[in-house]
Amino acid sequence: MRTDTGQVFRLEDYGPSDYLIPETDLTFQLDSADTRVEARLTVERRDGVAADRPLILDGDGLTLESLLVNGAPVAESDYEATADRLVLRSTPPAKRFELTLVTRTDPSANKALMGLYVSNGVFCTQCEAEGFRRITYFLDRPDVLSVYRVCLEADRKTAPLLLSNGNPTDSGELEHGRHFAVWHDPHPKPSYLFALVAGDLGAVHDTFTTASGRDVTLAIYVEHGKEARATYAMDALKRSMRWDEERFGREYDLDVFNIVAVSDFNMGAMENKGLNIFNDKYVLADPETATDMDFANIEAIIAHEYFHNWTGNRITCRDWFQLCLKEGLTVYRDHEFSADQRSRAVKRIAEVRTLRAHQFPEDQGPLAHPVRPRRYREINNFYTATVYEKGSEVVRMIRTLLGADKFRAGMDLYFERHDGQAVTIEDFVRCFEEVSGADLAQFALWYHQAGTPNITASGRYNGRAREFTLEIEQSVPPTPSEARKRLMHIPLAFGLVGSNGEDMTFDGADGATVEDGVIHVRKRKHVIRFKGIGARPVVSLNRGFSAPVTLSLEASAEDRMFLARHDNDLFSRWQALNTLFTEALIEATQRIRGGKEAAFPDELLAYPAEIASDETLGAAYRAQALTLPAEADIAREIGSSIDPDAIHAAISGLREAIGSQCAGTFGELHEALDSGETFTPDAASAGRRALRNVLLDYLSAGTGTPEHATRQFETADNMTAMAAALAVLAHQFPHSPQTAQALAQFEERYRGNPLVLDKWFMVQATTPGPDAVERVRGLMAHEAFSLANPNRVRALIGTFASANQTGFHRADGEGYRFLAETVLAIEKDNPQLAARLAIAFRSWRSLEKKRQEHAREALATISQAKELSRDLRDIVERTLA
Ligand code: 0A1
Numbered sequence: 008m009r010t011d012t013g014q015v016f017r018l019e020d021y022g023p024s025d026y027l028i029p030e031t032d033l034t035f036q037l038d039s040a041d042t043r044v045e046a047r048l049t050v051e052r053r054d055g056v057a058a059d060r061p062l063i064l065d066g067d068g069l070t071l072e073s074l075l076v077n078g079a080p081v082a083e084s085d086y087e088a089t090a091d092r093l094v095l096r097s098t099p100p101a102k103r104f105e106l107t108l109v110t111r112t113d114p115s116a117n118k119a120l121m122g123l124y125v126s127n128g129v130f131c132t133q134c135e136a137e138g139f140r141r142i143t144y145f146l147d148r149p150d151v152l153s154v155y156r157v158c159l160e161a162d163r164k165t166a167p168l169l170l171s172n173g174n175p176t177d178s179g180e181l182e183h184g185r186h187f188a189v190w191h192d193p194h195p196k197p198s199y200l201f202a203l204v205a206g207d208l209g210a211v212h213d214t215f216t217t218a219s220g221r222d223v224t225l226a227i228y229v230e231h232g233k234e235a236r237a238t239y240a241m242d243a244l245k246r247s248m249r250w251d252e253e254r255f256g257r258e259y260d261l262d263v264f265n266i267v268a269v270s271d272f273n274m275g276a277m278e279n280k281g282l283n284i285f286n287d288k289y290v291l292a293d294p295e296t297a298t299d300m301d302f303a304n305i306e307a308i309i310a311h312e313y314f315h316n317w318t319g320n321r322i323t324c325r326d327w328f329q330l331c332l333k334e335g336l337t338v339y340r341d342h343e344f345s346a347d348q349r350s351r352a353v354k355r356i357a358e359v360r361t362l363r364a365h366q367f368p369e370d371q372g373p374l375a376h377p378v379r380p381r382r383y384r385e386i387n388n389f390y391t392a393t394v395y396e397k398g399s400e401v402v403r404m405i406r407t408l409l410g411a412d413k414f415r416a417g418m419d420l421y422f423e424r425h426d427g428q429a430v431t432i433e434d435f436v437r438c439f440e441e442v443s444g445a446d447l448a449q450f451a452l453w454y455h456q457a458g459t460p461n462i463t464a465s466g467r468y469n470g471r472a473r474e475f476t477l478e479i480e481q482s483v484p485p486t487p488s489e490a491r492k493r494l495m496h497i498p499l500a501f502g503l504v505g506s507n508g509e510d511m512t513f514d515g516a517d518g519a520t521v522e523d524g525v526i527h528v529r530k531r532k533h534v535i536r537f538k539g540i541g542a543r544p545v546v547s548l549n550r551g552f553s554a555p556v557t558l559s560l561e562a563s564a565e566d567r568m569f570l571a572r573h574d575n576d577l578f579s580r581w582q583a584l585n586t587l588f589t590e591a592l593i594e595a596t597q598r599i600r601g602g603k604e605a606a607f608p609d610e611l612l613a614y615p616a617e618i619a620s621d622e623t624l625g626a627a628y629r630a631q632a633l634t635l636p637a638e639a640d641i642a643r644e645i646g647s648s649i650d651p652d653a654i655h656a657a658i659s660g661l662r663e664a665i666g667s668q669c670a671g672t673f674g675e676l677h678e679a680l681d682s683g684e685t686f687t688p689d690a691a692s693a694g695r696r697a698l699r700n701v702l703l704d705y706l707s708a709g710t711g712t713p714e715h716a717t718r719q720f721e722t723a724d725n726m727t728a729m730a731a732a733l734a735v736l737a738h739q740f741p742h743s744p745q746t747a748q749a750l751a752q753f754e755e756r757y758r759g760n761p762l763v764l765d766k767w768f769m770v771q772a773t774t775p776g777p778d779a780v781e782r783v784r785g786l787m788a789h790e791a792f793s794l795a796n797p798n799r800v801r802a803l804i805g806t807f808a809s810a811n812q813t814g815f816h817r818a819d820g821e822g823y824r825f826l827a828e829t830v831l832a833i834e835k836d837n838p839q840l841a842a843r844l845a846i847a848f849r850s851w852r853s854l855e856k857k858r859q860e861h862a863r864e865a866l867a868t869i870s871q872a873k874e875l876s877r878d879l880r881d882i883v884e885r886t887l888a
C-alpha cells in the first residue's frame with residue numbers, strides 16, 4: 008500500500024522526461040504466486056539531454072532481480088533500486104540503448120487490483136493510472152509512448168487463453184505443460200494502456216467489417232457457462248463500431264478486438280488498446296438476471312471503452328491533469344451514442360439527474376476541483392464526476408457554441424493533427440477555435456475554474472412597448488483554494504413561449520448576444536430586451552440543460568405548469584414539473600420540521616394522472632416525468648442544516664398523496680402495461696416497464712398495502728419487474744411478512760449468481776430508517792458477501808452510504824461510525840475502493856449541527872488511523888479542511 012508522503016503534484020511542474028522508451032518487449036512467466044517479468048526496454052535519450060542525467064524509472068512495491076544495460080551487468084554503485092524507483096546514475100554514450108530488467112511479483116497476493124492480479128483464477132491487469140509500475144520499472148507516465156511486444160508463458164491447462172494488446176503474432180508449446188503466445192501492438196501507447204489476460208474462459212465470437220473493408224475479429228470472454236449472457240454486449244459493440252464510423256469518421260485499427268469480463272474490478276471497465284477489461288457487471292445480461300438499467304449501462308460502457316480507441320488511445324493525455332481530455336470527451340461521445348440508440352430527451356433527463364446527483368455535490372463541497380485540475384496528491388481520486396460528467400458537459404457546450412458542422416470540423420482537425428500524440432486541453436480547444444474563428448478564451452474557464460455557476464433570472468413584459476425584458480445574473484461560488492472567480496461564458500438555450508405553446512418570434516434583442524435560440528451570458532449581469540413581442544411570453548431557460556448551472560428563474564406555479572404542459576423542448580417540460588415537485592417538497596420539509604403536516608397543491612396531485620396517460624409522450628418519458636426528486640436532490644436544494652428524516656417524510660407524503668389521488672388511472676395503466684409480451688431490451692419496451700414500475704411505487708404508497716407489489720413480484724418474468732417490486736416491498740413495507748417472504752425467495756433463487764445477489768444486497772442497504780445500519784452490519788456476515796470484492800462492497804456498503812439518506816445519516820451518528828470503521832477495514836487491501844466509499848462524507852457540512860458533529864468525529868477517526876494510504880488520506884483531509 009502506498010502510504011502518504013504528503014507530496015503534491017502540480018500542473019505547472021510538468022516537464023517532458025529526459026528519456027523515452029520507443030520499444031518495450033515484455034516476457035511474463037505467469038505463476039499465480041510468483042510471476043517473473045522480463046522487460047527489455049529500448050531507451051532513448053532526448054535530444055540535448057546529457058548522458059550523465061540519471062534515468063529514473065517508476066516502481067511500486069517492486070523487487071529487482073537483475074539489471075543489464077546493453078546486455079551487460081551494471082555495477083552496484085551505478086544504480087539504485089528501491090521498491091518505488093530504479094535510478095540509473097548515468098546512461099551509455101549512444102543515444103539509444105537497451106535496458107533489461109527482471110522483476111518478480113505475486114499476483115495472487117495483489118488485493119489492491121492494480122497492476123497484475125488474479126480474479127477468480129484469471130490473471131489480469133489494471134494499469135491506469137499508475138498500475139504498470141507495479142509490474143516493472145518504467146517511465147510510467149502517459150506522454151511516454153512505446154510499441155509493445157509481449158510474450159506470455161503459462162500453464163496450458165489453467166490458462167489456455169493468453170491475451171495482450173494488439174494483434175497475435177505467434178504461439179506454441181513449451182515444456183512441462185506450458186505454452187506461450189506473442190502479441191504485437193503496432194500503435195505506440197502509454198503504459199497505462201498495457202494489458203494482459205491469461206486464464207480459462209468461455210467466449211462469444213463475431214466479426215466486423217469496417218467502412219474501408221478491414222475485417223476485425225471480435226471476441227468477448229466470460230466465465231464458462233455465461234457465454235449466452237455476453238451476446239447483448241457483443242451487439243452493443245458492433246453498434247458502437249458502426250456509430251463511430253458514421254458520426255465521427257473513426258474506424259477501428261487492429262485485426263482483433265477483445266473484451267474480457269472479470270469479477271474483481273475497481274471501476275466499470277478499462278480501455279486497454281485492443282483488449283478492454285470489464286467489470287463483469289457491465290458485460291453479463293439476460294432478461295432473467297439483468298434489469299433494463301443494466302442493459303443500458305452495458306450498452307453505454309461498451310461504447311465508452313470502444314470510443315476511447317480514438318479519444319484516449321490514438322490521442323492520449325500529456326499528463327494526468329489532462330484526464331478530462333479523454334474522459335470528458337469520451338463520455339460526451341457515449342452519451343451521444345446512447346441518445347441515438349434510445350430516446351434523446353429521456354437520455355438527457357437521465358444524464359442531468361446523474362450530473363446533479365453526483366457532480367453538483369462534488370462541485371459544491373470540499374472535494375470541488377476544476378474539470379482540469381491543477382494539483383493532486385493521488386490521481387486515483389480524480390476519476391470523478393467532475394472530470395467525467397462535467398467534462399462531457401463542457402464538450403457538449405462547445406457543440407452548442409459552434410453548431411454541428413463546425414464542431415465536427417473541429418473534431419476532425421483534432422484527430423488529424425494529434426493522432427499518435429499525448430496532448431493537452433489547450434490543444435483540444437485550439438482545434439475548435441481554428442475551424443470556427445471563435446475566441447474560446449473565456450469559455451475555457453469551464454475547464455479551469457471549479458464550482459457550479461448560479462444563474463438567477465427574471466422577466467417583465469411591457470405590453471405598450473411590446474417588449475419583454477429578461478434580467479440574467481451569473482455568480483460562481485467560491486471553492487477550495489479558489490475564493491475569487493472570474494465571469495464565465497454560459498450558453499443558455501431558451502424560448503419565449505406564447506399562449507398557444509409555440510415559441511414567439513421577436514424583432515431583435517439587445518443586452519446580450521442572442522443567436523440561434525441561445526443567450527450568451529458572459530457578463531455578471533445582462534438586461535436583455537426582446538422587441539416586437541405582442542403578448543406576455545413564458546420564458547423557458549436552459550433548454551436541454553444547455554449549461555451545467557443551477558438556475559433560479561422567477562416564475563409563478565402557473566407558468567411552470569404551463570411549461571410542463573406546453574414547452575416544445577421535452578427536457579424543459581420535465582424540468583418545469585420537476586421544479587414544481589422540488590418546490591413543494593422543500594416547503595413540505597419545512598412544515599414537517601416545524602411540527603406541522605405536509606400539504607401539497609391540488610394541481611400537483613392531479614397532474615400525474617394526466618401525464619401518465621398522455622399517449623403523445625413515450626412511456627419512458629412519462630416514467631421520468633413521474634419520478635419524484637430523490638431525497639438527495641431535496642437535500643442539495645435546501646443546502647444547509649439538512650434533516651434527512653424530514654425530507655424522507657415529505658417525499659413519502661407526496662408519493663402517498665399522488666398515489667391515492669391518481670389511484671384509478673394508475674391502477675388501470677399498471678394493469679394495461681402488463682401485456683405479457685416476451686422480453687426484449689429495446690428502449691420502447693424498457694420504457695413501458697419503467698412506467699409500470701413507477702406506477703407500482705405510487706399505487707403501493709396510495710393504498711398503503713403490499714398487495715400490488717407482491718403480485719408483480721410473483722408474476723414477474725423479467726428482472727426489471729421483479730427487482731422493482733422487491734424494492735417497493737422492502738422500502739415501503741420493510742416489516743411486512745410479504746417482504747420477508749419475497750426477500751427469502753429472491754435470495755434462494757439467485758444464491759449462485761453474485762451479480763443478481765448484489766441487487767438483493769442493494770435493496771436492503773437502501774431500505775430507509777434507523778435500523779438500516781444494523782441490517783447492513785448483519786448482511787456483511789452473509790456467506791455471499793466479501794470485503795475483497797468491489798461489486799459486493801459497493802452493493803452493500805456503497806449504496807448504504809450514498810443512497811440511504813435516513814440510514815446513513817442516522818441522528819445518533821451510528822451510520823458514520825459504521826462507514827469509518829468499514830472504510831478502514833477495506834483500506835488495508837484496497838485503498839482505492841476505500842477512498843471512493845469515504846466520499847459519502849463529502850456533504851457533511853450541510854447537515855444540521857448534531858449530525859455534523861458526529862460526521863466530523865467519524866472523519867477524525869479515519870484521519871487519525873496509522874499508516875493511512877495516500878488515497879484515503881487525500882480524501883479525508885480534503886473533506887475535513
Ligand atoms: N479509463 C477508465 C476508467 C478506469 C480508471 C481507473 C481504473 O483503475 C482501477 C480503471 C478504470 C474508463 O474511463 O472507463
Ligand code: ZN
Nearest residue numbers: 311315334337
Ligand atoms: Zn473512460
